[in-house]
Each structure stands twice: as structure tokens, then as C-alpha cells.
Amino acid sequence: MSNQKVNHQLKARVYRSTGSWYIIKNIAGELLQARFKGKFKIDAAIKSSNPIAVGDWVIYEELPDEEGIVTITDIEKRNNYIVRVSPQNRHHKHIISANLDAAIVMATIDSPKTSMGFVDRFLITAAAYHIPAIIIINKIDLLKDKHQPTLATWIKTYTDAGYPVIPMHVEDAAKIKELNALLANKTTLFSGHSGVGKSTLINKILPNIQQRTKIVSDWSGKGQHTTTFAELFDLPMGGQIIDTPGVKEFGLIAIEKSELGHYYPEIKNYMSACKFNNCIHINEPQCAVKNAVQEGRINVDRYKSYLQIIQSIE
Numbered sequence: 001m002s003n004q005k006v007n008h009q010l011k012a013r014v015y016r017s018t019g020s021w022y023i024i025k026n027i028a029g030e031l032l033q034a035r036f037k038g039k040f041k042i043d044a045a046i047k048s049s050n051p052i053a054v055g056d057w058v059i060y061e062e063l064p065d066e067e068g069i070v071t072i073t074d075i076e077k078r079n080n081y082i083v084r085v086s087p088q089n090r091h092h093k094h095i096i097s098a099n100l101d102a103a104i105v106m107a108t109i110d111s112p113k114t115s116m117g118f119v120d121r122f123l124i125t126a127a128a129y130h131i132p133a134i135i136i137i138n139k140i141d142l143l144k145d146k147h148q149p150t151l152a153t154w155i156k157t158y159t160d161a162g163y164p165v166i167p168m169h170v171e172d173a174a175k176i177k178e179l180n181a182l183l184a185n186k187t188t189l190f191s192g193h194s195g196v197g198k199s200t201l202i203n204k205i206l207p208n209i210q211q212r213t214k215i216v217s218d219w220s221g222k223g224q225h226t227t228t229f230a231e232l233f234d235l236p237m238g239g240q241i242i243d244t245p246g247v248k249e250f251g252l253i254a255i256e257k258s259e260l261g262h263y264y265p266e267i268k269n270y271m272s273a274c275k276f277n278n279c280i281h282i283n284e285p286q287c288a289v290k291n292a293v294q295e296g297r298i299n300v301d302r303y304k305s306y307l308q309i310i311q312s313i314e
């Protein structure tokens with residue numbers, strides 16, 4: 001009988017990706033260092049600059065090489081993913097993470113300033129994949145009196161649109177507890193501009209031991225904590241959260257003009273009452289959406305954002 005070991009194909013999830021190597025966790029809960037050789041036949045729906053993203057499920061060969069690194073041989077079809085425009089090439093997308101149950105966009109009114117358009121693009125991508133989105137407005141401890149009307153507008157706009165909105169700061173233990181309840185037993189992405197507080201909040205949510213490794217791995221040497229790679233963490237109460245590097249802008253996945261209204265919950269509410277069933281709510285007569293905007297039932301800023309985005313679609 002041969003004593004040669006059989007190289008089984010096993011399943012694992014990608015916890016960290018640097019672009020050239022990966023940390024994966026198998027079903028038994030072991031963390032492994034992995035590489036991927038060759039080229040995947042992934043569906044060409046998006047041109048992406050990264051073949052494997054955090055959150056992906058992959059197949060790997062059980063037996064490691066001399067350096068203890070296992071080889072990824074295949075990638076499972078993604079349920080969904082969130083993309084940003086690749087920093088190297090505007091026509092390419094970079095997959096931020098895949099296989100999500102929920103997605104948080106973290107915004108700040110000031111330091112740094114987040115625009116509603118940025119939040120709206122994120123919400124559209126999430127809605128296109130039926131990923132429930134949550135909006136965190138962080139750093140409200142820093143807001144001055146002059147910022148309060150803006151904060152109130154944000155809260156009203158997105159609450160009226162049907163999204164959970166959590167205005168908070170990272171020392172707010174009650175809000176963090178509320179958030180924990182939303183995160184349990186799901187894979188949740190944290191995204192937003194650089195410096196809004198994603199990693200700080202995630203460190204508050206995680207148990208101390210993970211927090212320590214995180215801090216060490218994140219120091220850039222320049223005294224900054226800027227996150228450079230997406231990373232997935234297990235939550236003590238079950239579920240996972242994904243910390244990601246700050247993004248300047250998201251990439252919209254291929255969306256038709258006629259589809260866009262479906263991804264604004266408040267527009268979707270009214271569009272079945274439009275006279276024309278192919279109405280895109282710009283110039284058409286007897287448009288229920290435009291009526292709702294005029295009567296204040298749809299927020300005018302959200303409608304303006306809709307118009308801006310529909311004009312950007314070829």
C-alpha cells in the first residue's frame with residue numbers, strides 16, 4: 001500500500017487578501033496562508049482587478065507546499081459583492097468584498113465630509129444585490145452647532161427613504177450595543193471614506209484578543225492606522241464583520257436607466273402609479289414619482305441624486 005497522502009480539495013472562506021496571498025479559514029476553523037495559481041474563469045459581468053476578494057468561498061488543496069502555503073484551485077460563485085472603482089484603472093472595478101448579508105456605509109458630516117451622493121451610490125449597489133444597507137453617521141461628538149441642521153437633514157432623508165440610520169460616536173456604548181444586535185449571525189461589510197472611524201468602531205466591537213492583532217497588523221510605521229487591506233473578523237456572538245480600506249468613490253455595477261428607480265426604496269414605492277410603465281421619472285407626463293417630489297413625499301435631495309446618477313448612465 002502506498003503511504004502517499006491524497007490531496008483532498010477542501011472549502012474555506014477568504015479572511016484577508018493582500019492581492020498576492022490570502023489568509024483563508026477552513027470549515028474546521030483553521031486559518032491558513034494561501035496562494036492562488038493560474039487564472040479563474042469568472043463570469044465577465046465585471047472587469048475586476050482582483051480575482052479573489054475577502055468573503056469569497058474558495059476550494060483549496062489540503063496539502064501545503066514546503067513553505068506551509070496551500071493552493072487555491074477554485075472559487076465558488078458569489079451571491080453578491082460590493083465594488084469600487086479600481087485606483088489603477090477607472091474602467092476596472094475592485095471587488096471590496098463578497099457574499100454579504102448586510103452592508104454598512106459609515107459617513108461623517110465633518111472631518112472628513114461625506115456627500116449624500118457617495119452614500120446614495122453605495123445604497124444603489126447594495127440594493128441591486130438585495131443586500132440590506134445600514135447608514136452610520138459617525139463622529140457626531142465633533143459636530144458644532146452649525147452642523148446640526150445638516151445632521152438632522154441626513155437623519156430625516158435616509159430614515160424617510162426606509163434605511164436604518166445610526167447617528168453615533170465610537171464612545172457611545174449604548175449605540176454600539178444596538179449595533180451588535182444588528183450584526184449578530186450575519187456577514188456585514190463596513191465601508192466609507194478614509195478616516196470616518198471604521199476600524200476604531202470595529203475594534204470596539206471585537207473581543208480584546210483580535211483587537212490586539214489588528215492594531216499590530218495595521219500600523220503603517222508612519223504613526224497612522226490607515227487600513228490597507230480588507231479583513232474579515234469573527235464576532236463573539238456569531239457572524240462576521242469586514243473592515244475595509246477607505247474609498248473615494250464606489251463603482252456602480254452595470255445598471256440600466258430603467259432599473260435605477262428600483263434601487264431607491266422611496267421611488268420604487270411610487271413608480272407603479274406612473275402613467276407609463278417604462279417611465280424613468282424625468283420628463284414623462286403623469287409621473288407619480290415627480291408628483292411625490294413636488295408634494296414633499298419624496299425628499300428632493302434624493303430625487304436630485306437620482307437625476308444625477310441616471311444622467312451618468314450611458
Ligand SMILES: Nc1nc2c(ncn2[C@@H]2O[C@H](COP(=O)(O)OP(=O)(O)OP(=O)(O)O)[C@@H](O)[C@H]2O)c(=O)[nH]1
Binds near residue numbers: 138142168
Ligand atoms: N472624535 C471622534 N473621533 C473618532 C471617532 N471615530 C474614530 N475617530 C478617530 O478618527 C480617526 C480615524 O479613525 P479610523 O478608525 O482609523 O478610520 P477608518 O475609517 O478606519 O479609516 P481608513 O482605514 O483609512 O479607511 C482616528 O484618529 C480615530 O480615533 C468618533 O466617533 N469621534
Ligand SMILES: [Mg+2]
Binds near residue numbers: 198225226243244
Ligand atoms: Mg481603517
Ligand SMILES: [Zn+2]
Binds near residue numbers: 275284
Ligand atoms: Zn415616473
